[in-house]
Amino acid sequence: MPNDLVAALDIGGTKIAGALVDGDGRLLVRTQRPTPARESAARMSDAVDDVLRELTTAPDWDRVRAVGIGSAGPVDAKAGTVSPVNIPVWRDHPLVAGVRDRVGALPVSLIGDGPAIAAAEHWQGAARGRADALCMVVSTGVGGGLVLGGVLHSGPTGNAGHIGHISVDMDGELCPCGGHGCVETIASGTNIARHALAAGWQPGPDGDATAAGVAAAARAGDLLARAAFARAARALAAGIAATAALVEIEIAVIGGGVARAGDVLFTPLRAELTRYATLPYVQGLEIAPATTGTDAGLVGAAAAGWRALGAEVA
Template identity: 50%
Template sequence: MTEPVPDTAGQVAVAVDVGGTKAAVALVDEAGGVYHHSAIPTAGGDGDSGVGLIDRVRELIAKVAAPYGLDRVTGIGISSAGPVDLTAGTVTPVNIPQLHGAPLLARLADLVPGRPTRLAGDGPATAAGEHWRGAGRGCDDLLAIVVSTGIGGGLILGGRLHGGASGNAGHVGHAPVVVDGDPCQCGGRGCPEAYASGPSMVRWARANGWTPQASADGVELAAAARAGDPVALAAFERAGRVLGAMIAGATATCDLRRAIIGGGVSQAGELLMAPLRRSLAEHAGLPFVARVEVVGALLGPRASLMGAAALIHDAGTYAVEGRVTATLVAA
């Protein structure tokens, strides 16, 4: 737990971030101050269902809000791995199969009767968070990318969060960039997630001769690459090149000014960013595409949590009803 919410905090929202590894909850004030942050593993015991996971999130919300008072918060903002179904208030995360179709929005909304509960995908929430309080401040046209267990993304266009017809716009991890490429767990082929997510990189490296010594995850792969392992280096080169091509395509489509790279894999720094920038330069032929700025995220793992808070604190910018977020006000 962090320090108590100060009396000067103004309005305070509950922010919830449901990801493939963990579900996090915090209280966030209007200035972006984070209080009482806590998290639980997404995976529970054997046979943990989507409803069981939501019940554990409800318990965590009650625990986090208890020192402040759940009756005092202005609402609940929810970021969840997607895709999302904003009409039904449900999610279908590729990496959380037990949550498919579970009533996430409705089950959390009844904790704050009479106040809004809003749901968005983690990619749009990350874009909102970085635009509100991070590396996207002052930029009206950007793509935020999360490179982690999966690859997500979200768009700010014209200074507002953009969700498209279903609220899933910016889902660049599943926008194919390799024709007839590797199968992806989403059911498609050639998706960036099949090449540049942490698990995909590790699978490719192991299939090509890399032998992990400990955790067999992206952190160990990055350490091996820094030590000069040629297969580990090739895995980052391969991932960076796919991401660079993806950013070029997204920029040509949306006329972006900035691409923000976050997520656990991005912590590898230049191992990923150097091949990404080379690939972007090679694929960006048009001047308006070539001028896109690539920067690292500033909010780290809290970007989507901060975006969840932004859905409540600045709904006019980040919660365009029926397009980017789903809103429910329980009786």
């Protein structure tokens, strides 16, 4: 059927991915490039162009009705610009204008990567059918997005729900965002591994010193590794409880590389949440792992494209 696809772009600190996505959230064409985050603004733009070139030359491109972009943030959806914390060569970069130059008259929508993941989980994942949800990604950074009243709430600039930069330690260390003691400074995969190493944890025979290595050690009973995940869980619980108290959510969905630790993360997180989510209207808050996987950013970006066309997807 003609005109029944949207193009999606997912721009993050490690990869730039693109896809053609149908109205059921299926990815029909998919491509990606590494993110040259520290090379130059021109190299970043070239990588985006390479992804777009593959999409626009795909046989089904003539069926595309809109383009949705989910980008690491902060973003400014009104201005169409992005200034990702983890892509220092882009500051106030006119991403939407650049994409429009390459896709012609198609409408282009921009949202942050956190709202994109929320859109994906509400459309196709663990928050499907829920009216009020917080959906998070815990990886090299910590991001999030909100669904309120059954509708994605991305805010005026496309950044609403960015839980990674809620401060949970007033005397905590400086965050790249400029704040202190942000959830991200404690609970991101990078900082879980950093804290474990500083506390004396030693990687196993495989030498894996990442959060995945810490998780493997925690599953094997290493007390220092377990303590690093318990610390991260405490920060996440504090941020989730604060969000629930503010906007009343019924479920918090967590994805990203750190969430793949499974019970190593979710067991202490649920326990810590009972300490922080104490008000009656937040005590029943459900915690669930995300189900849309590594393509969540693309599915959420596609949802933004469909929403721009008036479709009820997320």
